[in-house]
Amino acid sequence: MIYNIAIDGPAGAGKSTIAKNIARELQFIYVDTGAMYRAIALHLLRKGADGGDSEAVASACRSAEVSITYRGGEQIVLLNGEDVTSCLRTEEVSRMASVGAANPAVREKLLSLQRNLAAAQSVVMDGRDIGTTVLPGADVKIYLTASSEARAHRRYLELKEKGESCDPEEIRREIEERDLRDMNREISPLRQAEDAVLVDSSNMTIEEVTAELLRIFREKTGTGGSV
Numbered sequence: 001m002i003y004n005i006a007i008d009g010p011a012g013a014g015k016s017t018i019a020k021n022i023a024r025e026l027q028f029i030y031v032d033t034g035a036m037y038r039a040i041a042l043h044l045l046r047k048g049a050d051g052g053d054s055e056a057v058a059s060a061c062r063s064a065e066v067s068i069t070y071r072g073g074e075q076i077v078l079l080n081g082e083d084v085t086s087c088l089r090t091e092e093v094s095r096m097a098s099v100g101a102a103n104p105a106v107r108e109k110l111l112s113l114q115r116n117l118a119a120a121q122s123v124v125m126d127g128r129d130i131g132t133t134v135l136p137g138a139d140v141k142i143y144l145t146a147s148s149e150a151r152a153h154r155r156y157l158e159l160k161e162k163g164e165s166c167d168p169e170e171i172r173r174e175i176e177e178r179d180l181r182d183m184n185r186e187i188s189p190l191r192q193a194e195d196a197v198l199v200d201s202s203n204m205t206i207e208e209v210t211a212e213l214l215r216i217f218r219e220k221t222g223t224g225g226s227v
């Protein structure tokens with residue numbers, strides 16, 4: 001039996017942390033679709049493509065082959081065969097990923113890769129349009145959100161822990177700008193699927209959100225213990 005769990009929501013809501021926990025618990029594969037958009041963004045940046053020029057983005061993305069593999073349970077992203085996993089988390093890549101993700105050629109390129117992964121095995125897949133577009137038939141759909149203050153604060157703590165200098169106000173502005181772009185683009189905008197369960201993690205711990213999502217999964221699929 002193959003199960004698909006779709007988790008969508010804005011930047012910094014905790015999707016990847018929670019999705020990883022659930023995947024580990026249920027022994028499913030975790031698929032981080034944002035990392036795929038980030039790999040394309042890295043390619044666009046390396047090519048010097050102007051994110052605002054949709055022809056240039058479409059053309060540059062034709063020479064980007066993205067694939068994923070797993071090492072020690074961690075998702076590795078390959079861009080034209082090169083492991084770029086460690087290059088994907090900069091603010092520059094975050095911004096370009098959000099800009100590039102509004103381009104139909106970029107989305108089309110990644111859609112079949114995402115669907116094929118979910119068809120082959122049980123997955124917990126996170127992103128912006130998984131429940132609405134990529135896996136409309138997913139067994140469980142979650143819309144995980146949190147206030148922009150809570151999300152910016154988490155990102156601030158994350159960067160501080162890494163020893164990177166950061167301005168909390170700047171982080172919040174970046175997050176809100178990205179939300180606005182992801183929610184208002186024409187193609188596959190971020191929105192809650194009609195049959196998705198809304199979970200607001202603003203005042204919840206990681207453990208609480210993980211437990212709540214596992215409970216929802218078991219309730220929806222009628223699976224008692226581990227799958």
Ligand code: DC
Nearest residue numbers: 033034035037097098101127128129
């Ligand atoms: O989840 P993330 O922050 O790594 O995603 C980076 C960007 O990629 C995000 O701002 C929007 C885009 N994205 C998307 O449009 N659709 C997805 N399924 C996943 C990410």
